[in-house]
Amino acid sequence: MSNIEFNGMWVRHPEPDDQARVLRVLDRWWGEFEGSTGSVQRALLLPRLYFQHFTTGSFLVERDGELVGFLIGFLSQTRMDESYIHFVGVAPEEQRSGLGAFLYQRFFAYSRDHGRSVVRAITSAANVGSFAFHTRMGFTAEAGPAELDGRPVQPDYDGPGLDRVSFVRSL
Missing domain, CATH: 3.40.630.30 (Gcn5-related N-acetyltransferase (GNAT))
Known part of the structure; x- marks a missing residue:
């Protein structure tokens, strides 16, 4: 490019x-x-x-x-x-x-x-701005076993204490 x-x-x-x-x-x-x-x-x-x-x-x-x-x-x-x-x-x-x-x-x-045909991304569970941006871009937060302020969370996703929201978007 x-x-x-x-x-x-x-x-x-x-x-x-x-x-x-x-x-x-x-x-x-x-x-x-x-x-x-x-x-x-x-x-x-x-x-x-x-x-x-x-x-x-x-x-x-x-x-x-x-x-x-x-x-x-x-x-x-x-x-x-x-x-x-x-x-x-x-x-x-x-x-x-x-x-x-x-x-x-x-x-x-x-x-x-x-x-x-699928794009994935994650963000910190606490990053409210990133969560909102991904949602606006058409991503869906995948269900998780925990929740933070209404956002589904994958506990320990990237290691102990590194909780994440996992996103998926179809193209």
């Missing part, structure tokens, strides 16, 4: 050197969400391998050379009809600009082009 333009921003696939740029913005973009524990968890979710081996389904967005958004996603190697959105971030000043929806639509198109 060559660079494409969206509302004055440039979209491209990430490269290995982009990992450091992405890690540098995480705390600012997420604020103090879940404190220092959340900060460490977010950084651990984006090891360099995603910027080396999972780039064709991932997108990085820049405006005037500054990072303003990214989506890390991939085609499932096990479930041949599925793809997975692993991690997405949009700069606070670009939220509600349509950038997040644009990134998801690009990933949906990529998934369809590769014969996938």
Whole structure:
């Protein structure tokens, strides 16, 4: 994919050197969400391998050379009809600009082009904004054995104490 333009921003696939740029913005973009524990968890979710081996389904967005958004996603190697959105971030000043929806639509198109009919994603059980965004994008939260403020939760999904909401969307 060559660079494409969206509302004055440039979209491209990430490269290995982009990992450091992405890690540098995480705390600012997420604020103090879940404190220092959340900060460490977010950084651990984006090891360099995603910027080396999972780039064709991932997108990085820049405006005037500054990072303003990214989506890390991939085609499932096990479930041949599925793809997975692993991690997405949009700069606070670009939220509600349509950038997040644009990134998801690009990933949906990529998934369809590769014969996938289902997209999966997860979010922290406490991330109310992410839950609302995924619902607006057509995802359904999968039933779980627990609940937090009306949201179905998968306890210990990513390890002890790392509860998640699991989403699924048909294409």
